[in-house]
Amino acid sequence: MDALLLSRLQFAWVIAFHILLPAFTVGLACYVATLEVRWWITKNDTVRRLSAYWIKIFAISFGMGVVSGIVMPFQFGTNWSRYSDGASPVIGSLIAYEVVTAFFLEAAFLGVLLFGRKLVPQWAHALSAILVALGTLLSSFWILATNSWMQTPRGYEIVDGRFMPTSMFEVIFTPSFPYRLTHTVIAFLVTTAFVILGVGAFYLRHKRFPEESKIMMRMSLAFLGIMVPLQILVGDLHGLNSLEHQPTKVAAMEGLWETGRGVPASLFAIPDQEAEKNHFEIAIPKLASIYLTHDINGEVKGLKEWPKEDRPPVAIVYFAFRIMVGIGLLMLATVYTGLFLWKKGRLFERQWYLRLCMLVSPVGFIAVLAGWTTTEVGRQPWVVYGLMRTRDAVTPSLTTTDVAISLLGYMVTYAIIFGAGFILLRRLVRIGPPVGAEVEAHEVQAHPKRPLSAVTEHDDTVDTPVVRGLGGRHDA
Template sequence: MDALLLSRIQFAWVIAFHILLPAFTVGLACYIATLEVRWWITKDDTVRRLSAYWIKIFAISFGMGVVSGIVMPFQFGTNWSRFSDQASNIVGSLLAYEVVTAFFLEAAFLGVLLFGRNLVPQWAHALAAVLVGLGTLMSSFWILAVNSWMQTPRGYEIVDGKYLPTSMFEIIFTPSFPYRLTHTVIAFLVTTAFVILGVGAHYLRHNRFPAESRIMMRMSLAFLGIMVPLQVLVGDLHGLNTLEHQPVKVAAMEGLWETGRGVPASIFAIPDQEAEKNHFEVAIPKFASLYLTHEWDGEVKGLKDWPKEDRPPVAIVYFAFRIMVGIGLVMLTTVIIGLVLWSKKRLFDRPWYLRLCMLVSPLGFVAVLAGWTTTEVGRQPWVIYGLMRTSEAVTPSLTTSDVAISLATYVISYLFIFGAGFILLRRLVRIGPPPDETHESQAHPKRPLSAVTGHDKGVGVPVMRGLGGRHDA
């Protein structure tokens, strides 16, 4: 355990927790915007109540994301000062664009979304929801632009050891950026949709909020029926792009040591980086060449084509990739079963399927973490691919004890923050959407004004002032 390894663990800890929030809030903001527009068009009060319910959950999740996100920039200065010093002209610019576009947009309209339902016209509230959703997508755009530049750097020149921009267009739109952006945003949307599907299934299993639950399940399942197959296609295109620009990462993902044609697809193995081979391997002949190159005899490079010091940690990348793909297959199966049941009008009355939806609902977060691990660990030992090693980016004056203390602080504080947030979110889910005001007013007719003000008992002034109103009103 040295300062470099502890700094990597600390960064992984902070960003792994933080990424769970965008994985939820990006999709949830888009879902709320959809509900608000649908309510504006249809005037369906069930949709309005459903939107109000998810806005509460979004507010808490968004707040947790802001708190955890503030911490991350500090690490660039404290733990990775060499990287900050050399790459700040590029990375700092992109992060500034995120603040100017995404954060300002969200800050301007989040208050309207949270508190303006009864203060602005219905169309303005729906517009605020749409703009908040756009802000979350813009934030993803700039953050993934930074990451893509670090993965496939373009549009720069090196002057006195510093990376200076020569073309902002090339810096933003690197070869991997379109695929990474699309793949990640779809993953966020799918993750949220499965949470919504699971919450609706949970309520139906307990015979609660049937109208709201049916809307949640139908909307999420219809969306997933399009997006999950699309994610498979985008993932394939992203893999082809990675094979072109980062072939050693693909070799680690496949656990492939020898270059060859018609290479097998490893289903399971235990990679041995020291011995440069796999143990207990189960593989399908030639299948890896087929889905990597779209040819049965396509050539794929093995890890031995690179020096040992330029290879990523194979086992971590290998298993993280399989976790991501395995969860994707489970999600696809769940969606197909749901669409079949829906077509037979049995979607809401099959307890086993409702239970399945509940079990699958958190797996999107696991898949996001596994995909992020595959991407970032697969890039090692480079922080800027092919240009700056991770060992060259760490702050030189750091000591092991310095990072150990800060890491322990982050671990304790994040467990507290996210633990409290999870308890609060769970409580909101247990409470459920607000009641139907129409039915409530029919079941409990309004009492006369005298019963509220107390005029019949001569206590009108104190009661009205206690309610925060003016007596003459």
């Protein structure tokens, strides 16, 4: 357990928790924007209440994302100073663009979204929701542009050991960027849609908020019926791109050691990196060549084509990839089962299916983590693919004790932040969407000495979720 390994564990810990928030808030911002536009057009009060409910959940999740995201860039300086020094001329501007274009946009219009329901026209409130959603997508754009440059670097020259940009267009639009951006954003949207589907199923099983729940389930299934198959298609294209630009990663994903034509697809195995072979393997002949090269006799390079020191940790990449694919197939089966029941008019009355939706609602987060693990561990041993090794990017003066103390601090802090946030979000889900008439925000402000118990479950102001959460009232 040296400083390098602990620094990698620390970065994995921080980013693994943080990525859960964009995986939820990007999709949730788009969903809220859709609800706001729908309410503006239809004036359906159920849609308005549903939007107000998810805005509260979005606000808490966004706050947690900001807190967990702020500390991430500090690690570049504290733990990865050599990387920061060498790559900052390229990645520094990309991260700055993310703050200026995305975070500022989100922060500015989030205030209107949270507090402007009764202060601006409905078209302006819907526009604020759209701009917040656009901000989350812009944030994804810049962060994934940065990551894609590290995966497939372009548009640079090395001057005195530093990467100097020669073309910002090439820096941003690297060969893997379009596939990585599309695949990741769709994953975020699908993850959120499954959460919404599960929440709607939860309320229907408990015979609460039937109108809101039916809208949630219909919208989610209609959206997922398109996006899950699209994600599988985009994933296939992303795999072809990786085979061209990062063949070592693909070989690790497939657990393929020998170069060959018509290579089999390994369904399960236990890769042995030292012996350079798989144990207990179950494989389908020629299938890997079909989906990797779209040719039954297509050639795929095995891991033995590269020196041992240039290969990623095979077992981690192998199993992470299978978890991601397995969850994708589970999602596909769940969605099309729901669409079949919807067509037959039995979607909302099949208790087993409602329970299934509840059980699979968090699997999108697991798939996102598995996909991130496949991408990032598969890039090893490089921090800038083929150019800078991870071991050469770490801060040289770090000691094992330094990193161990900071890692422990991160673990305790994140446990508190995410634990408290999860409890509050869980309480909001148990309370459910607001019902009945709204209590105006100015009415609460007009009675500063009014007891908290006087704020009822019918309130639909920004202050009510906190009051409800602290008060512990769960049912309308």
